Amino acid sequence: MRAHVKRPEPIALIHGLTAQDFSTVENILREQEAQVLEVGCDRLHWQVGTLAGFAGFQPPQPAENVPLASAVLLFSGFSGKAVDRALDALRTTGVKIPLKAVVTATNQSWSFSALAEELEKERAAIMARKSVDNPE
Template sequence: MEKVLLIAIPQAEQVEQLAVKQHLRAVHIQPSAYGQSIGQLAGYAVPADAAGTAADELPPTGLLVFCGLRNSHMDRFLQWLRHAGIEIPHKAVLTPTNQHWTVFQLAWELERERRSLNQ
């Protein structure tokens, strides 16, 4: 099933409503689960990568992770977020690489990428 992981998103209820309208499953990730791998949080049997750099905190706008979405659904969902005025700069798609990362490792990588693009 296509799903989105909502991690520390201030407007989580609004994002969930948009997801439901698109028949996407919205999964709220609790802070107690941040040490699990993104793959585990998406429902796969994937261990967390114990190695790697991790952030100490998450961005204030949270993280949004797309799991198994078709491109057309992702494009439509992103468009609906824009129209609703919801900004979530830290977004990712579940990949074979990041499925082993913890929430903090993913946050660190997304922030690193954002900073390199803004230089």
Template sequence: MKARMIPQEIALLYHLGKGTPRGRRVQEVLGDLGIPCRELGPDDLCQTIGWCAGLAGYQPAEPPAQPPAPVREEAILLGGLTKDRLNHLLAQLKESELTIELKAVITPYNREWTLSKLFSELQEEHRFFLRIQRLTQLTEQAEAQADGDAELRAAALEGRRILEADKAPEPLTLQNAIEGLEAALSRL
């Protein structure tokens, strides 16, 4: 069964309003590609992605008694774009030197989530990828400097094992490997 697509292209922007230089630049890129956008703010954090994207069948949620924690990062959520259009947009943003750390595609799965929940997931995913980058950097550094140092060689082998595993590492495993490599490298 084919997943239902978002019926029209849309870009939802968080902390990328026209009132900010980066927001204006992002909106110019979107405008050049003919992709409509909608600015989101803190009041939208309790709303579903489906409602934020203007999808049929979604109603606004009542504000909760305890508002969600504020989100400080910029974010862009994209719906209805083909793979080619998505890749073209991402290339245009990169060419314009507009790095946006929190990015997501609106899917049938996440459109039921609140904006706050999606941002929480994206933030955790971003932290995970930063840790993977750090582990990669430390592992490569240790491999290059491991001559004759058994502890450093063992730490490098553990880092490489984690990076090449079929399954994503648990956060604690990842953190322990990073700390082990940092400690072994600091002795040099």
């Protein structure tokens, strides 16, 4: 008999959007029956697993938060197809979210801000490679 592992309920963690863009993204994600959580500056130091509602994670002590430079969207509990559908829908709206990722077993223990910083580094490296490969 095969064990069936239940996928966690889909939740999107979002930071750094204008109210209008947040509403647009929220509508897209709610169409996929996902919860949507706006991560305020007061929770940037929280572990991603805490924000996503995973068991075993506790809210941390209050800490000073440094604002993030870019908007962030994290997908938790989404199937690969659901992520693709959400990204396709986002492209059609014109809402720009430079940092996007899926919550993994590795990054769920990171703080939201640490994960955003890592995504920013990866994005910069990709952009640098693109400029080397396609100089203007």
